[in-house]
Amino acid sequence: MEIEFREGISEVIATTRNDRPNAAPMGIINRGFLYALIYKDSHTFLNVKKNNEMVANFVLDPLLYVKTAFDDVDPSLFRSDEDAPVLTAAYAWVEFACTIQERSTQKTALVKLHPTRSVILQRPISPVNRAFYAVLEATIHATRYKTLKDPKYLECMPHYESIIRKCGGKPELEAFHVLKEYLA
Numbered sequence: 001m002e003i004e005f006r007e008g009i010s011e012v013i014a015t016t017r018n019d020r021p022n023a024a025p026m027g028i029i030n031r032g033f034l035y036a037l038i039y040k041d042s043h044t045f046l047n048v049k050k051n052n053e054m055v056a057n058f059v060l061d062p063l064l065y066v067k068t069a070f071d072d073v074d075p076s077l078f079r080s081d082e083d084a085p086v087l088t089a090a091y092a093w094v095e096f097a098c099t100i101q102e103r104s105t106q107k108t109a110l111v112k113l114h115p116t117r118s119v120i121l122q123r124p125i126s127p128v129n130r131a132f133y134a135v136l137e138a139t140i141h142a143t144r145y146k147t148l149k150d151p152k153y154l155e156c157m158p159h160y161e162s163i164i165r166k167c168g169g170k171p172e173l174e175a176f177h178v179l180k181e182y183l184a
């Protein structure tokens with residue numbers, strides 16, 4: 001396979017499908033083998049359970065991480081020329097066959113990921129920008145806040161906002177603005 005997942009956790013937008021395609025940010029974990037820890041109450045997990053299929057979309061648009069974390073996305077955001085659920089925004093993607101290891105006492109299932117196809121459409125030059133990662137961090141904390149209602153997950157928001165204002169551009173500022181609307 002041409003696309004390698006670095007050791008640790010790589011953040012992607014995972015797409016799956018049922019009657020309609022679904023998208024949500026997920027971490028692809030490489031600890032000698034590839035897997036994801038997926039909340040059992042998510043659409044992503046229900047779809048994986050049904051189809052044993054998931055696509056990891058490599059995306060650089062911060063707004064898409066925010067929107068897919070909180071909302072159902074429009075089917076028009078998916079490629080119509082692929083039989084897998086692939087986002088048009090993806091510059092590369094990997095399709096996986098999945099095997100689920102249910103951990104009955106846990107809220108997440110361990111889903112082993114077996115790559116079946118990988119496609120590179122572009123190789124964007126994307127220098128590291130702290131604001132992009134600040135949006136991702138803020139979005140993770142926001143999803144935890146929404147689920148667990150613990151205000152500790154909002155404590156870092158001013159810090160992320162200051163990084164976004166200092167290091168970001170319009171895409172990151174807009175993504176953070178939309179994130180705050182989801183939290184309101």
Ligand SMILES: Cc1cc2nc3c(=O)[nH]c(=O)nc-3n(C[C@H](O)[C@H](O)[C@H](O)COP(=O)(O)O)c2cc1C
Pocket residue numbers: 011022023024025026027028036037038039041042043044045065068069070136139140143
């Ligand atoms: C950067 C990022 C990484 C995330 N990684 C995971 C993950 O590895 N597993 C998980 O279950 N949820 C993860 N989430 C949270 C889900 O994206 C979120 O719960 C989402 O609402 C699930 O959507 P769904 O119900 O459509 O599957 C992550 C969120 C963000 C912003």
